[in-house]
Amino acid sequence: MTQPSSQDPTQLRSYRWFGPDDMRSFGHRSRIKGMGVDDIDYQNRPVVAILNTWSELNTCHSHFRDRADEVRRGILQSGGFPVEVPVMSLGEMLMKPTTMLYRNLLAMEVEEVLRCHPIDAAVLMGGCDKTVPAMLMGAISADIPSIFLPAGPMLKGRWKNETLGSGSDVWKYWDERVAGNLCDQDWKGIENCIARSAGTCMTMGTASTMAAVTEAMGMSLGGAACVPAVFADHHRLATRTGRRAVDLAWENLKPSDILTRESIENGLMASLAIGGSTNAIVHLIAIAGRLGIELTLEHFDELSRTTPVLGDIRPGGRFLMEDFYNAGGLPALLARLSDLLHTECRTVGGVTLGEQIAGAESIDDDVIRTRDNPVSPAGGTCLLKGNLAPNGCVIKSIAADPKLLTHRGPALVFDNYPEMKAQLHDPDLDVTADSVLILRNAGPLGAPGFPEWGMLPIPKKLLQAGVRDMVRLSDARMSGTSYGTCVLHIAPESAAGGPLALVETGDPIEIDVPNRRIHWDVSDEEIDRRRQSKQLGTLLPERGYGHLYAKHVTQADRGCDFDFLEGRSPGQEPGIH
Structure with missing residues (x-):
């Protein structure tokens, strides 16, 4: 394969593994050929890792097996060499006591997987709540070109003549059941239809909030945050993301080139404007901390006082994510806030945020409110x-x-x-x-x-x-x-x-x-x-990850990251001997 003059294969990170004429590189090449790979498949091409959090114990990601193949198609279309690498799946519904216990573990895994392998760029496939910040935190610390592919929300639920939103309606109807107002048959009927498809919660829960924050910060393609998981648009998004990942590798456009204090503020304002989850505060503090940026609760509250809530989305509003997408999605909402945003910030799409949202149109002013008719003039959180x-x-x-x-x-x-x-x-x-x-x-x-x-x-x-x-x-x-x-x-x-x-x-x-x-x-x-x-404090677990967690996790106001991972990574590359 002949590359354009601007694409020098010797500058790729993976060239250190596969390019030199030495014994170690011989070993690397021979072992990859043992998997049926030929020279033309990978030589002089960017190696793009597909970090997949698919699991049969994670409903939100149950479509990721197919989406990984579609990402692979995009990578191949753009002349890259795709390699799928499984990483820990954090499924909020089935993990006890909480996936938050393991957010930092996945962040560490992503960082080390990217650092130790011959990877030139990565597609981060996540969605369910803690996978989003975890994968971003790990990619930031590894600082290897990366682009995020969100899982997308599930379809709206339906029971009798009621439109159901996962989570929010569970709480509502459970209260009625406890009060004696909902029979066994109706409760079972709701159980059977509230989660209607693959994908994350269809309310503005933490998953969709963090997907929106990621897009606003510039780490996913424009419009990616709210494409429903089973729409044909999501299949195409996966392939576009794969194609763009190859470009990122050649451009060597790293998270440190995208994420700044200003882009973090864009993410914060997006979270506030959509009436997003309170969990975004903890995650954004941790993400900023990996960049060496101090983000305080006071600064969040300062922005909260001046950012209107325009997304009329449950649980703080009336509509669901499918409605938000049909109304124009996050680009349309951000376009209505453009005077408050740092529109000069770069994005992984190769354009500025301002260019990414230019011309975005709101189709439904009930779902995406106008500035003179907000859900709340300020202070959603x-x-x-x-x-x-x-x-x-x-x-x-x-x-x-x-x-x-x-x-x-x-x-x-x-x-x-x-x-x-x-x-x-x-x-x-x-x-x-x-x-x-x-x-x-x-x-x-x-x-x-x-x-x-x-x-x-x-x-x-x-x-x-x-x-x-x-x-x-x-x-x-x-x-x-x-x-x-x-x-x-x-x-x-x-x-x-x-x-x-x-x-x-x-x-x-x-x-x-x-x-x-x-x-x-x-x-x-x-x-x-x-x-x-009163005797205060708690006993540390005696062994394993629990011991590491309890010894090093910070408090909520500092993002609950591990204290030894805060600040910019020195970016040390593994030695090849």
Whole structure:
């Protein structure tokens, strides 16, 4: 194969493995030929890795076996040599206690897989919640040309005459079942049709939020974030992504060339404007940290005050991802925010963000609101601080009951999830609609793994009385599909000795979202007394990944990355001897 003069095969990273006339390169070439590969297949061509998170235990990625073949087709079309490399699949629905426990493990695997192999560029195939930040974090640290292919949302669910959104409607109908308003047959009917196809949740959950953030940051092709998983458009997207990956290899366009403080801010504003998941905050802090960029909760809140919510998408709105795609998708929404964005930022598509969204048109102003008719003028997600959360906590205000955004009530404390589950529906539970439910030991260390327990269930006696929202506080996360007046990510967490560990049932708790305040109305003297009398902290697991995790994970306000992975990687290449 004759390459254009600008494409010098000796400058490819893989040339170090396959090009030289030495014994080691002979070994590399002979072993790859042992798999049936011929010289013409790989010599003088970019080696493009397809990092595939397909698994039969991950519904969101169940179509990835086919999509990998379509990516492969695109790589071959552009003269590259495709190699599929499986990496850990993080399926939120079936992994316990949470995929967040393993986000950093996948990030480490992606980094090391890219670093140690003869790879010139990579297509990162992910989608289900934690796979997106994990793969980006690993690619950033390896700093090898990479492009992200999102799994895409599943189709809208349908039950009787109801349009169903996964997650959000599960919570809603479960409350009705607990209240005694939904029979076994109807519950089974919803179970059979709420997840209608392959793909991620069709609400604006964490998966679609992070796909949108990735596109806004410039790490996927324009329009990639919300193509439904089973649409023909998604097949074509996979092939286009493969073709573009070959170009990235020749251009040596690395994540460090794309991702800057400004592109991170674009991702933040996109997350806010779509009414995105609170989990995006933790992941963006970790992604920025891998770039050596400090991103604080305060900066997030500053942008929150000035970024309107234009995406009318569940759980903070009315529509689903399929509707968002049909309305013009993320490019159309970003075009309406172009004056707020850093449009000069580069993208993996080879154009600036401004060029990528130029001419994007909104088809439906109900789904993608205009600037003069937003879902909310600002503040879809807010930072709170106070003596209960010295390092901050967050609340998704657009998914909460407006009447509860300023509230004072007595605490009802559960020490852990099993205790809450055992006691919550006790008819004798001393609880009212004014109570503030508190779950502790649910953070990065306490659970462990920072699970999505933050949307605490409402007690059965209150559901039967018609209550459908109340103030809930925890050091946990909640699913992006969740809703309600839930204060999350309290930092430092209780297991790390944070103030939440000292709260007792009956203590007055106050939240004031407009003024970004959370207050535990107990005297400093009483807090000191409790601290002296209570043993704080948690025991480290004795072995394995759990020990590594507990010893090195940071708190929510720092992104829950491992402390030894923060900052730019030195980018050391493996030696070849």
